[in-house]
Amino acid sequence: MTTTGKQIFTTLDKGGALTVEVAETEFPDPTGNQVLVKMEAAPINPSDLALLFGPADLDNAEYSDGKIVAQMAEPFLSGAKGRHGQRLPVGNEGAGTVVAAGDGEAAQALMGQRVACVPGHAFSQYAIAEAAMCLPLGDHSAEDGASAFVNPMTALGFVENAKMEGQKAIVHAAAASNLGQMLNRICQEDDIALVNIVRKQEQVDLLKNLGAKHVVNSSDDNFMDQLRGAIDATDAYYGFDPIGGGKTIDTIFKAMEQVAVGKMSEYSRYGSNQQKKMYIYGRLDLGPTILTPSYGFGWTLSGWLLTPFLQQAGQETAGRMRKRVLDNLTTTFASHYKKRVNLEEMLTKDAATNYRAMKTGEKYLVTPWG
Amino acid sequence: MTTTGKQIFTTLDKGGALTVEVAETEFPDPTGNQVLVKMEAAPINPSDLALLFGPADLDNAEYSDGKIVAQMAEPFLSGAKGRHGQRLPVGNEGAGTVVAAGDGEAAQALMGQRVACVPGHAFSQYAIAEAAMCLPLGDHSAEDGASAFVNPMTALGFVENAKMEGQKAIVHAAAASNLGQMLNRICQEDDIALVNIVRKQEQVDLLKNLGAKHVVNSSDDNFMDQLRGAIDATDAYYGFDPIGGGKTIDTIFKAMEQVAVGKMSEYSRYGSNQQKKMYIYGRLDLGPTILTPSYGFGWTLSGWLLTPFLQQAGQETAGRMRKRVLDNLTTTFASHYKKRVNLEEMLTKDAATNYRAMKTGEKYLVTPWG
Numbered sequence: 115m116t117t118t119g120k121q122i123f124t125t126l127d128k129g130g131a132l133t134v135e136v137a138e139t140e141f142p143d144p145t146g147n148q149v150l151v152k153m154e155a156a157p158i159n160p161s162d163l164a165l166l167f168g169p170a171d172l173d174n175a176e177y178s179d180g181k182i183v184a185q186m187a188e189p190f191l192s193g194a195k196g197r198h199g200q201r202l203p204v205g206n207e208g209a210g211t212v213v214a215a216g217d218g219e220a221a222q223a224l225m226g227q228r229v230a231c232v233p234g235h236a237f238s239q240y241a242i243a244e245a246a247m248c249l250p251l252g253d254h255s256a257e258d259g260a261s262a263f264v265n266p267m268t269a270l271g272f273v274e275n276a277k278m279e280g281q282k283a284i285v286h287a288a289a290a291s292n293l294g295q296m297l298n299r300i301c302q303e304d305d306i307a308l309v310n311i312v313r314k315q316e317q318v319d320l321l322k323n324l325g326a327k328h329v330v331n332s333s334d335d336n337f338m339d340q341l342r343g344a345i346d347a348t349d350a351y352y353g354f355d356p357i358g359g360g361k362t363i364d365t366i367f368k369a370m371e372q373v374a375v376g377k378m379s380e381y382s383r384y385g386s387n388q389q390k391k392m393y394i395y396g397r398l399d400l401g402p403t404i405l406t407p408s409y410g411f412g413w414t415l416s417g418w419l420l421t422p423f424l425q426q427a428g429q430e431t432a433g434r435m436r437k438r439v440l441d442n443l444t445t446t447f448a449s450h451y452k453k454r455v456n457l458e459e460m461l462t463k464d465a466a467t468n469y470r471a472m473k474t475g476e477k478y479l480v481t482p483w484g
Numbered sequence: 485m486t487t488t489g490k491q492i493f494t495t496l497d498k499g500g501a502l503t504v505e506v507a508e509t510e511f512p513d514p515t516g517n518q519v520l521v522k523m524e525a526a527p528i529n530p531s532d533l534a535l536l537f538g539p540a541d542l543d544n545a546e547y548s549d550g551k552i553v554a555q556m557a558e559p560f561l562s563g564a565k566g567r568h569g570q571r572l573p574v575g576n577e578g579a580g581t582v583v584a585a586g587d588g589e590a591a592q593a594l595m596g597q598r599v600a601c602v603p604g605h606a607f608s609q610y611a612i613a614e615a616a617m618c619l620p621l622g623d624h625s626a627e628d629g630a631s632a633f634v635n636p637m638t639a640l641g642f643v644e645n646a647k648m649e650g651q652k653a654i655v656h657a658a659a660a661s662n663l664g665q666m667l668n669r670i671c672q673e674d675d676i677a678l679v680n681i682v683r684k685q686e687q688v689d690l691l692k693n694l695g696a697k698h699v700v701n702s703s704d705d706n707f708m709d710q711l712r713g714a715i716d717a718t719d720a721y722y723g724f725d726p727i728g729g730g731k732t733i734d735t736i737f738k739a740m741e742q743v744a745v746g747k748m749s750e751y752s753r754y755g756s757n758q759q760k761k762m763y764i765y766g767r768l769d770l771g772p773t774i775l776t777p778s779y780g781f782g783w784t785l786s787g788w789l790l791t792p793f794l795q796q797a798g799q800e801t802a803g804r805m806r807k808r809v810l811d812n813l814t815t816t817f818a819s820h821y822k823k824r825v826n827l828e829e830m831l832t833k834d835a836a837t838n839y840r841a842m843k844t845g846e847k848y849l850v851t852p853w854g
Contacts, residue, residue: 364772382566407563407772410787418781
């Protein structure tokens with residue numbers, strides 16, 4: 115007995131046409147330690163948008179009921195060769211109620227419970243999820259639990275990673291995001307200094323109202339002074355950037371090196387001995403990352419993804435992180451949404467162009483039965 | 485009783501005039517574990533050139549006896565702010581005979597011996613060096629020992645670093661250099677697979693004649709095919725690049741990722757799980773490093789310098805490396821020179837423009853008493 119329901123798929127053909135559509139789908143019965151979750155809420159995260167639309171042209175797309183057909187230009191079309199012709203489900207995470215379970219003990223234990231899950235096809239009325247990755251939500255609503263994984267575990271992952279590497283301060287770019295606000299709360303709780311880089315005065319105000327001590331505005335004329343001052347005050351030679359493209363990381367490395375060189379007593383052709391480390395965890399800017407030769411050889415830049423980090427951190431750490439998220443779901447790790455859309459509403463021009471802009475405080479929540 | 489001798493200095497004033505000149509200098513008596521070395525030979529390494537001339541305009545410089553005055557353009561002038569107005573000695577390494585020693589036991593033990601040393605002011609008739617960093621050369625000539633430190637320890641450092649990180653294969657860019665040839669010999673001795681990237685057919689021939697198995701030519705139309713083939717054959721997801729600027733590293737990461745993705749059974753929006761790591765150890769190209777979003781998040785790029793590496797590796801490893809260099813000074817770690825110049829000859833237009841071009845097989849040796 116299979117279950118049917120509506121689900122969103124994205125397909126990029128090799129000619130550059132990207133089709134995103136709602137389709138009636140059959141879901142298999144869960145086996146082993148799988149569960150079938152009737153999905154109630156799923157957030158649209160930046161990481162979902164990369165797969166859902168990528169850099170396709172949504173302004174000039176064709177919109178019909180539950181369907182978008184847009185064009186993907188080069189070099190992105192060739193860059194996404196691996197997905198050409200594949201009909202892909204979307205939606206990293208969400209929450210709902212377990213309506214069927216495999217024979218496995220872990221799966222059976224979740225039967226009837228509301229859980230947060232990470233199925234990878236959360237923009238759907240049903241989803242098959244691994245019991246081991248489900249977080250029982252107790253009395254919390256699906257909306258409270260919908261974003262319990264990606265942003266909370268990523269923000270917490272940054273702090274865990276910093277601690278593992280002996281760091282007591284973090285620089286964060288695009289820091290007014292939902293994730294950035296969580297990171298701000300975690301750093302306050304854990305006494306980690308945080309240098310927040312934003313690009314608008316209202317984002318400065320927002321973070322300051324949330325108790326952030328160091329917020330620097332890249333649109334200000336004296337931005338470099340602000341950044342150097344904050345690095346000097348915190349000893350933050352370590353950070354995370356979701357922008358990726360352009361000169362953000364270059365600017366941060368430069369400021370770090372200038373602070374370090376300012377503390378040296380004599381000139382060295384090789385720059386300071388201060389090790390500087392940045393991670394790219396997103397690609398809000400798909401342009402190339404630009405690194406100028408302005409900060410010697412004492413730096414490391416690395417990609418950062420949650421799943422490999424959790425594997426490296428080990429089960430005990432991951433378990434401790436999940437417990438902390440659940441214990442603080444409506445406080446430290448709360449997400450806020452601008453709007454709720456069902457699957458068809460999600461694919462209207464107004465909605466798609468709005469949530470794709472990823473503006474601060476404008477996150478969408480998909481409620482597939484709404 | 486001080487010693488006097490000729491020495492080379494480089495001074496960049498804040499207006500952009502770079503003066504490089506031979507000057508009569510007083511050398512203090514060595515104290516403690518210092519020794520005074522009468523220098524007999526010192527190589528001009530790429531790392532010396534960065535300090536000696538940087539990107540100054542040598543074609544339109546003024547040349548007089550033992551003196552060059554050249555202009556340094558922006559953005560390099562501002563980029564070198566830390567050295568403005570400072571009269572800096574040059575020359576990382578060289579070899580000569582210890583003619584005076586401090587009271588320290590290590591210094592006294594070297595009295596009268598020929599040593600390789602790393603004084604940082606080797607383009608000089610005398611140099612003050614730390615006994616602990618001197619390598620007694622026994623019966624070797626000063627010319628044999630002049631390049632015993634920078635290139636040998638760097639090439640050996642790459643292999644030691646690869647082993648520490650569990651790697652069995654290395655990609656090396658600009659691989660036909662003196663250092664690249666050493667690396668080729670070390671990798672053969674240590675059974676580490678090496679992918680040599682060069683840009684000319686004669687460099688392919690040169691390395692193949694030295695027994696290199698994988699040499700790929702970036703000037704060939706099918707370069708990417710060659711590079712992917714070599715990575716696939718060796719599992720080299722780890723490497724070193726002395727170029728720094730431009731797209732070399734981007735190209736290497738792309739090829740690595742394409743090989744890794746080719747082995748995956750299904751598409752992942754995040755790219756392969758294959759970790760890729762590259763080190764920049766030089767800046768032959770002072771342009772920005774360009775990293776495109778073409779290889780997911782499983783990559784790390786880091787600066788690499790010998791001194792911090794040796795500190796991290798520890799005394800035992802450093803000692804073992806030094807012994808290996810000394811034991812194989814005229815074989816594995818032999819350097820070859822195109823020309824010998826004294827201090828004045830080093831600052832003629834012909835010589836300066838020639839060795840600054842850093843062509844394969846055209847290394848200069850400074851013989852300050854010649």
